[in-house]
Amino acid sequence: MQGRFYFWPLMGMLWFLNAGAVQGQENAGLLLSAAAQDSHQMNMGDKKDGNGFQHVHALATDAEGRTLFLGAHTGLFRSDDRGRSWKKVALTATQSGFDMMAVTPDPKDPKTIYVATHEAGVFKSNDGGTTWKEVNNGLGGMDVHGLAIDPNTPQKLHAAVREKGEGIFRTTDGGGKWTRVDDGPQGEVKVLTSVNMSTGMGGIFLYAGTSTGLQRSPDCF
C-alpha cells in the first residue's frame, strides 16, 4: 500500500492531490451515459453521432504528426486528414471493437504504436497500425487504463492496470515482458504520461490524470 498512499502524493505532488474527492461520482455518470448509448447503432461518418465513437478516451498522432489515432469505447480509429474523416482499425481478425483506453505512439519511430484496452491488455503495431499483436506477458490484468512511453527510451513503458492485478507495470523491452513496480495513484487512472523532466533520482516523472485530479510520481520506483 506504500505506493498508493505514500509515494504518489508525497514524493510527487501533494499540492496536486485533491483530498476528499468523491471518487467515482463523475465516472458513474460517464458509465451510465456510455451504457445508454450502447443501443445506438454505429453510424460512421455522421458528425451528429460523434462518428460512432460513443465515448472517446484517447487521441494521439504518430511520431511524424501525419496520422491521428483516436481511442473510443467502440474501438480504435485513424484519420489521415486531421480528424475530418475516420476509419476503424481492426486489432485482431475476429474482434475490432475493443474499448480503447489509451493510444501511445512511439515518439521516435512512426511505425510503432501501442494501445491499451479495457478488456484485452496492450497491443503493439510495428507497421503504422496495419497489424497488431498482444504484448501482455507479465501484465497483472487485462484492464489497462493508462499507457506511458518514455520519450528518451521508447522501449520503456508504464501501464496502469485496474481492478484484477491492479498496479503500475513497467516494460523495458517494448512490451516483451512486464513487471509490477508500484500500486499507482489514487483514484481511477484516465491517462498516464511520461514527462521528460529529471527527478534528480535517476528517472523522470510519470503524470497520471485520475478521477481525483492530476498526480505525479518519479518513475524510478
Next chain:
Amino acid sequence: MGGLPTNRTVNGFAVSPENSKTMFVVMRDGLFKSTDTGASWKSVGNGLKNMAAVAINPKKPSEMFLSTLDGTIYVSADAGMKWKKQQ
C-alpha cells in the same frame, strides 16, 4: 499552485515535445494549460467543455487536437489558444 478545478476527473493530458514544462489537461470543465510543470494552470480554449483527450503534433507543436467526449474534433494552430471545430 492551483487553477485546476478540484475533485474533478482529468480525462486527458499532453505535454509539449519542445518544452516539458508546458502541459495541457482536459476535463469536463474544459482545457487548461500550465507552463510550470503543473504548479499553476490557466483555462484556455474559450468555453470548450466536455473534453476527453488532447494531442500535440510532435513535428509541429503549435498544432494541437482536441476531442470532446462524443468525438467532435477541434484543431488549434497556435499551441492551444484558439480552437476551430474540424469540418
